[in-house]
Amino acid sequence: MSDIALDRPNYLPKAVSDRAPTLVAALGLLIGFIAIAILVDLRQATLLAIGGGLGAALYHGSFGFTGGWRRMVVEKRGRAMRAQMLMIGVAAVAMIPLLAAGSLGGQPLVGALAPVGVSVLVGAAIFGLGMQLGGGCGSGTLFTVGGGSSRMLVTLVFFIVGAVIGTAHLPWWLNQPALPPIDIGRELGVGFAIAVTILGLAVVALITALVERRAHGNLERGPAPRRPGWSWLLYGPWPLVGAGLLLAILNVTTLLVAGHPWSITYGFGLWGAKIADAVGIPVAGWEFWTWPAQAQALSSSVLADNTSVMNFGIILGAALAAALAGKFAPKVKIPFASFLAAAIGGILMGYGARLSFGCNIGALFSGIASGSLHGWLWFAAAFVGSLAGIWARPLFGLDGLTRK
Template identity: 55%
Template sequence: MQLGGGCASGTLFTAGGGNARMLVTLLFFILGSLIATHHVDWWFALPSFPAVSVVKTFGVLPALLVNLALFGLIALVTVKLEKRRHGQLEAPPVTDHRGLSRVLRGPWVLVWGAVALALLNYATLALAGRPWGITSAFALWGAKAASGLGVDVGSWVFWQSAANAKALAAPVWEDITSVMDIGIMLGALLAAGLAGRFAPSLDIPTRSLVAAVIGGLLLGYGSRLAYGCNIGAYFSGIASGSLHGWLWLVAAYAGNVVGVRLRPVFFTGERPQVALSGC
């Protein structure tokens, strides 16, 4: 994420909003996802723990309380760390837009975004019959492109499951995740246009371009193994009561720590993060 410039949803949003570099990240995100589907049978054959649902284990209310307590703890720790490093919390962006103008041009109040995400995830669950996901479409797009080039992806174990084989054989517009992903990009394009921020540029520094390639490949490959990115694996994973959502958070945090350290290598002018004292 640190090298590519965003997660799956962030990549779609910024690419749709006119960021040419993020189109490179998206392209290699798709390629990484495709490569992972070729290897996924090897990964899933490794020894594994049984699936754990905190809802089935503890019940709905206790699971909800535990999750809320963990989120509260994370918020408390991050607030303390930010104040220790910077002296104060980052101030919310100031805008002169009010009412409908703010809805169309942004930035939104964070609570608005949180409520919208919750409602949209519920709508996705009601309409699609499953929580919100994004990255499965990338693997599908890559597989269809490879098939068009003569690669027999249908013989790969991943694409032989009933659901995946059906998606591979059907048109892209019949895949719910693909339609939603395209919708995100079109929505970002509309938002950027309304805000007067749509200004794509092909002037991409070489190192930044290399970071987009590496980051995109890692994002694509990892998202297939983790059953998604920050939406499918983390957001929807935790919302559905799966323990893997929290495990994803731990691994993603560790990866971002490494990624932040690597950013100055690829992005000119960035300084390494100042080490926290007393930790």
């Protein structure tokens, strides 16, 4: 959960003052869809629309990982983490069999698989530390930027910087001790892999429930809809579990359309590399960018990159959701200590995500849902790093729960 979730919007109508951002965001999605369909293809344009749905669900559900993990540690409230486990489990039930089939309707399907080793262990821990300082994970950064957060825009800029630095160092990290990618669907069989995955997620959810009951004597319930009838579907807020289920469905849809699950941070490294190349930094000669797929991405339009297009959609979808909720209100003033935390956190997240093959979405959510063992290692290491980040927040004038 990003930090915006801890300052939950009241969603009181403010349609008149937010008509302009509503129109801009809606037109951005519409024009972007048409342009990408013409310049690339309809499949790529569909990914922009899926990104828009993800952005709306993330914003209206205040759904992310950062604040949820911090709230579990500081307040002993695990509602957000249980929603995350449910989301991953629902996606896994669909994705593990699909990936075992290998293709559907002629579309090859590839999971979010990665080596299990030092690179993931170190990178995920760095990412967990960075996300508590930066104020959001990969998805949290995007949807809060879309919602108008200037502080998270700082985090995003430095996230991109860190991701580019990570591409320079990744070849060295890949030479450190590691096991090859381990696909539990292939190793254990589809049925057993699903059962083991659901059991692991259930254990995490049970631990959060036991800790919460011991601390408070009860489990926190989600707030009831604040708007009459079904108007909350358009204006929000959405129940946390409902938003998580929609995110799971959209991740499976991404797999079917793109041929791979939802990811975020590869796009950040690509944007940064293109900017660096444009100003004369010879990134094209770096080993990472000489690999065939990376070289092609660097030389092609950013609109041809699935992850980038979906990221654009997330920002626009979140902006539209925020405007409809009457909450699109950029704030320019950022205290220096908070700015510094955002910058450091962004660099750490970008670097850590590149080393560990993704963020909470690409490595944790899509990794575990794909049946990749590295997703579980990422989860454990990132949570430990997050503990360090929670401890470090007061050094920058950030308390345990409040968005600064």
